[in-house]
Amino acid sequence: MPNSTAISPLTLKRMSALIAENSISSILPEYDQSNEGVINLLASWCNDLGFDVSIMPIDDQPGKFNLLATYGQGSGGLVLSGHTDTVPCNPEKWTSDPFTLTERDGKLYGLGTCDMKGFFALALEAIEQVKHQTFHQPLMILATADEECSMSGARALSKQTGPNGRYAVVGEPSSLRPVRMHKGIIMDSIRVTGRSGHSSNPALGINAMDAVHDVMGELKALRLDLAERYQDAHFAVQTPTLNLGCIHGGDNPNRICGSCELAYDLRALPGMSNDDLREEIRRRMNPIAAQNQVELSFEQLFSGVEPFAESEHSELIKEAERLTGATSVAVNYATEAPFLQSLGMETVVLGPGNIDQAHQIDEYLALDQIEPCVNIVRNLIERFCLTKQD
Ligand SMILES: [Zn+2]
Numbered sequence: 001m002p003n004s005t006a007i008s009p010l011t012l013k014r015m016s017a018l019i020a021e022n023s024i025s026s027i028l029p030e031y032d033q034s035n036e037g038v039i040n041l042l043a044s045w046c047n048d049l050g051f052d053v054s055i056m057p058i059d060d061q062p063g064k065f066n067l068l069a070t071y072g073q074g075s076g077g078l079v080l081s082g083h084t085d086t087v088p089c090n091p092e093k094w095t096s097d098p099f100t101l102t103e104r105d106g107k108l109y110g111l112g113t114c115d116m117k118g119f120f121a122l123a124l125e126a127i128e129q130v131k132h133q134t135f136h137q138p139l140m141i142l143a144t145a146d147e148e149c150s151m152s153g154a155r156a157l158s159k160q161t162g163p164n165g166r167y168a169v170v171g172e173p174s175s176l177r178p179v180r181m182h183k184g185i186i187m188d189s190i191r192v193t194g195r196s197g198h199s200s201n202p203a204l205g206i207n208a209m210d211a212v213h214d215v216m217g218e219l220k221a222l223r224l225d226l227a228e229r230y231q232d233a234h235f236a237v238q239t240p241t242l243n244l245g246c247i248h249g250g251d252n253p254n255r256i257c258g259s260c261e262l263a264y265d266l267r268a269l270p271g272m273s274n275d276d277l278r279e280e281i282r283r284r285m286n287p288i289a290a291q292n293q294v295e296l297s298f299e300q301l302f303s304g305v306e307p308f309a310e311s312e313h314s315e316l317i318k319e320a321e322r323l324t325g326a327t328s329v330a331v332n333y334a335t336e337a338p339f340l341q342s343l344g345m346e347t348v349v350l351g352p353g354n355i356d357q358a359h360q361i362d363e364y365l366a367l368d369q370i371e372p373c374v375n376i377v378r379n380l381i382e383r384f385c386l387t388k389q390d
Pocket of ligand 1 (some may be wrong): 054083115147172173
């Protein structure tokens with residue numbers, strides 16, 4: 001284990017233990033792991049600190065759990081939230097073992113150091129520093145399952161008990177800069193079913209690929225329409241995006257293509273709604289089905305994430321900006337923030353580490369992020385849990 005001076009031995013020990021627990025989530029069963037090991041570690045540490053801990057299984061996903069730990073009584077308060085899973089990795093390409101926390105060149109390497117199991121260890125460090133004070137509002141730690149593939153943990157929250165705080169911090173790597181906006185994500189597909197036949201006579205079949213050509217044309221027209229209707233200067237890419245991502249269909253040049261599927265990714269701006277967009281796409285596709293005499297079926301590759309925006313005037317955003325000395329920003333990745341916000345909490349994304357290191361070989365958390373992060377979290381606890389709120 002590393003023995004850095006920038007981080008307390010206890011926090012280092014906790015971070016090492018979290019990294020050592022393989023909690024990869026993946027839509028591919030051969031990579032997918034339970035997150036129970038990480039949940040159990042957090043549960044035992046939170047128990048020792050005097051939290052009330054509840055572990056909540058995710059429906060229809062054996063081995064996947066959310067954890068909610070509450071310190072102090074009453075209403076309101078602060079939720080420190082993170083996901084327990086990581087993306088898969090290629091251990092053979094790493095300089096050191098991804099499951100062994102390793103210090104080199106002022107950085108802590110390991111899978112999940114910055115995205116984002118490391119955040120839990122730092123949040124606990126901040127709690128250690130204030131645990132003997134009087135809590136006027138509760139502090140909650142929320143740890144979710146499967147953020148990296150389905151967001152099923154965050155999605156389950158609306159059906160589970162709590163959290164019912166007033167403020168929520170999602171500790172995703174934001175280089176300790178408050179994030180108050182991101183786009184949504186839709187990943188859907190359209191399957192076109194025609195009828196195959198010998199290529200020598202078009203009347204022998206209905207060509208699904210011809211119809212997909214029209215589908216693509218309509219999606220490109222929608223992309224232009226959306227870009228005209230919606231812009232937001234907070235974002236580096238100021239319009240919604242619609243990417244035609246992959247296409248699979250047909251088998252042979254001399255057969256009429258009987259079936260073809262197109263998958264796309266649509267990222268909406270705050271103020272837009274995924275449901276409305278899906279509805280609009282269906283409406284625009286119906287005439288194509290009729291003209292081409294094909295059947296269309298629509299599939300969601302995952303349920304999607306809504307766009308997220310928190311008001312720049314929110315207490316939480318203002319406090320986060322004051323503590324970090326940084327203006328809040330919009331980012332080009334999605335998080336669990338809209339799920340927490342939909343539970344009625346003011347929500348900010350704010351955590352240690354750089355998103356550029358997430359999902360990368362040799363993922364690391366820079367040591368110089370650690371003390372500032374602990375201080376920011378401790379200050380947020382002082383402000384929202386230790387100070388009496390109206
Ligand atoms: Zn993450």
